[in-house]
Amino acid sequence: MNMTRREGMAAVGAAALLGVTGAGKAAARRSSLLDTHDAMGLAELVAKREVSPSELLDAAIGRAEALNPRFNFMAQKHYDYGRAAIAKGLPQGPFSGVPWLLKDLNTYVAGLPTENGSRFYKGYRPQITSELVRRIEKAGFVIFGKTTVPELGLTGTTENKLNGDTRNPWNPKHITGGSSGGAAAAVAAGVLPAAHATDGGGSIRIPASCCGLFGLKPSRGRVPMGPPRTEGWGGLSVHHAVTRSVRDSAAILDATQGPEPGSRYAAPTPAENFLSQIGKAPGRLRIALMLDAPSGSPVDPECVEAARKAARLCERLGHHVEEAAPKLDIAAMGAASFVLIGSSVAADMLDRAKATGIAIGPEVLEPITLGFTAYGQKATGMDFARANNTLQAAAISMAQFMANYDVILSPTLAAPPLELGKINLSPDVDFAAWGKRAASFSPFTQIANMTGQPAMSVPLATANNGLPIGVMFMGRYGDEALLFRLAGQLEAAAPWKNRRPAL
Template identity: 40%
Template sequence: MLNRDEWLQQDLVGLAALAEAGEISRRDILLSAIAQIEAQNPAINAVVLTQFEEALDALDKTAETSRFTGMPYLLKDLHAPAKGMALSNGSEMFRGTDMGFDSTTVSRLRAAGFGLLGRTASPEFGLTITTESKAWGKTRNPWNTDLSAGGSSGGAAAAVSSGMLPAAHATDSAGSIRIPAAYNGLVGLKPTRGVNAIGPHRGDPNFGMSHEHAVTRTVRDCAALLDVTAGPDQGCPYFTATPEGGFEALLKRAPGTLRIGFLTDRFDGKAIHSASAQAVSLTAKKLSDLGHIVEEARPDFNFAELTSQAFRLLVGSLAGFFPPEFAAGPMEGFEPMTQRTMRYAAGVSLHQYLARYAAVNIEVRKMSAFFDRYDILLTAATNGPAHALGLTSLDQELEFDPFVELLLDLSPFSVPFNASGQPAMTLPVHQTAEGLPIGVQIVGGFGQDGRVMQLAAQLEAISEWRTVAPSSAE
């Protein structure tokens, strides 16, 4: 087994290389991850279900090994069915539910040999940007346990940033990969719509606004994992082609000189937290020093219209999961804000639903015209560092509209790119004076995931990112 210091020196790719070189057994790698989860999780509450023995047994029964056989991984407790592993979607009402099948992503992870050690926490149905729930309690940020780990992939991000393991599965419908990555000092890519298959239980989730991938400590892990999971599955409504040779191979080549536009405020011109603005400015300077053409530039679209309509379109999709009479009832067992959200969704007419989709399309087309001139857009990842626990939990008395406005104020940069389906990646480039992580977001044109990761790798090579919280590294 690896001790703590040895463990924190490796990412997934590094662990796989050690195993392939015979320097450590794959079983000892899994045992090392289990030891880290058992040591770190009591203070963080990131992992809510464990299947340690099942993962070890599966490894022992594996006749042939491949690169990632026995590498530790955790699945998010949201939208990731895995046969034999309960999925609650963060809800007390569904605890212990075994869907009885593997999603396409899970089946590809299993085929690659990953040791699936359990599940990480999510808020109920992923409806907020903190990971707190009646089902599983509060997930705490390893950098400051009074703060939120973000959401909805906060459990995944807290597990990685506390050093339990190098990477974990995550999903993103309105920033749920990128916000926790920013709050926890990690790399978080929301891939282009259709790069990862979402089947077989979902076809076109939320008009293509829902995505899944991972939070990682390194760019190469992000790329290597995407090589494992990317590609269409049978019956998918659409897919986005991936580069020949894979994403990881692309990282060995520079992206060439890119034209990069950046902004140090919100899309609507409103000011943001000074540390977030500073992170963008410092990153823009680094990108210029790398030889890229970097200038201030702003996409031309109606920010309020796009975010409001997209968020409400996303929430309106909940109506398809429950019969109309359900929302009219007491809905006992669900959290207060979940109940309000479901009632809101049930009240949306078909005309309103489709009209919102049309409105989103208009604004997305306007925004995306930016990428006819620029290769990359650089923004802040969030409006400031991690917020306090409780501020955005689903257990509160805010009405639906004020709650949405609160979420969009804390995270004004994520939703537009769920709506457009473009690749958007959070990078851990900065810290506040108090030592809290501050991220930036780099966005590429549709299907340009490889270019985004190439640029991220360039920044990583000239930076000293801190991706493990000091308190958990002791």
């Protein structure tokens, strides 16, 4: 195998730490590839026969086994499933032979468990396979497990009664974010360079910010959600990934995007593939800098400074930046989102209770989940319709604002990664107080879910305590291409590739 000097040094170092020689050195060398290559780079090595899919899978499994006890990011281990896929023969897709982890939330492989981070779904084995999974496997990815989530993905930290607390590789006392926190922890820890994630209120961008990764939330309708249904949380939720590199995010979206059978709607078809946008000049962008939380809640000065620093970088790159923010009724939008989420949760919980005969209660659901269920049961059909109308009106207002701006720049979060136990689903406060606490941590991310726009968290800053801070860029609906052009420019100007936690 041809190796760069850096790869060789990494392999020798890994071997020395393990105290191994011969076959052990070879295994350490293969493991080091997970540090020195992104997913596209690994696929290139497989295509050149410099490493085999089995060797990469064994390396990823070895990392997972070594690091999961410390950080708790694996909800399920499906190692034999991955090995069987390789033995059967992988499709010759853009990521053939690259290891992959699915998020354990409403993403199905027929016959394998999907437990949604909940005791209420323990042992649940759907008999359908998600369209997204079909596309992931067609691209050549090798699925070998599922990552942890908060119960039903309902909060911005990954702590649950089923699997326990997922801990941040940068500092295990702090959260990884949620609800894709297990995915972000696995990528940040170096188990693999990219992993599946979903986003219903910030659940790709929150963990990307907390773990120092790139995380793009696609436009509503860009990536398939079904079966059995092609819309999540009334259109708030989308699927994609957390990644180390921008190009991986673009290429994964190329492999997965597009309408599915029965789609209620689909995002506009891109003029060119997303990968082709990396390296293209984005032009002189008009950027609105939004520093205040739309809800009026406080924003940590370090997060404000991270956004200001990003704005200065954008100006050096030739973009025009000015402080501006859309006029939105955030209170009404937040209330509307609670109706959509609560109604969806209540319907699912009642259906689950009917299917299993298990009563809804604290033995199977956490307190905040029970709160969402009760809230949703009280909502009427007219409440749902009015909530939908409120968010449609907000999307129109946002589109009108963005007629004058290409991108909105803001902090991703209102604070650096919190300590564990602050916004979990079994808190020391009631439902209303918890809602205010959780919303005040991520007041910026939810807007893009409410309006359907694409948005990305870019790992451009570090807090004084050494934890990552992300900066968010939100684009016009359907225009992920522009975000990828900008992200590629930022990645080249302020590289984060070698910024890793000391494990």
